[in-house]
Amino acid sequence: MTEDTKEPYVRAQSGVHERVLEQFAKLPKGRVLDVPTGEGALSKKLLAMGHEVVAGDIAQDYLLDQGAFLQMNMDDDLPFKEGAFDYVACVEGIEHIENPYHLLREFARVLRPEGLLILSTPNILNIRSRIRFLLSSHHKLFKDIYPGWHLTPPSYRELKYGFEKAGFALESITANRYRKKWRLIYPLLRAIIVYNTRRKHPLADEILTPEFLEGPVLIYRLRIKK
Secondary structure, three states, rough: OOOOOOOOOOOOOOOOHHHHHHHHOOOOHHHEEOOOOOOHHHHHHHHHHEEEEEEEEEOOOOOOOEEEEEOOOOOOOOOOOOOOOEEEEEEEOHHOOOOOHHHHHHHHEEEEEEEEEEEEEOOOOHHHHHHHHHHHHHOOOOOOOOOOOOOOOOOHHHHHHHHHHHHHEEEEEOOOOOOOOOOHHHHHHHHHHHHHHHHHHOOHHHHHHHHHHHHHHEEEEEEEEE
């Protein structure tokens, strides 16, 4: 965020910051790592809630009213000691990097015991994204691959593996909103997907939910295991 009074631009999709802030509003005040911060929109709101915030991004410096900023690359080791934070907010960032598993391990390292990670990422399992892949051979938001853009489509099966290997327990999954497209044929598409998923997918009970089928962005709440 620059020194003028202009509000920072919100890069996240509609409803994401609102759902993330709902999570933080219920938590005790603590030290938060917000990465990638973008222009600092979420950091500013977390500061207003009374949290201590350290913001990080690969792009450039942003001046927060009370928080600190560090330039960092999420594909590298995070520049913090073990147990430095009560909470980590990673809003639509993990899909931008080459090694999501390493980042999850780093989040686990810098969180204090029983610390909380709130992580959001595009949902490639929703019906709209599945149809786009069928018709265009790419998921929504993952048409092009180049540095700084969407590099790694976040499969739930891979994310779940990464969460468990890093030592996180998954507490909840919410969506930024619920979107049904092609309303005339949506019930048929949903029925076909549910039928085939139940027959063939080992995680069918976990991914056949309104969040996965209709949510553009998923917000994961994860806690370091005891």
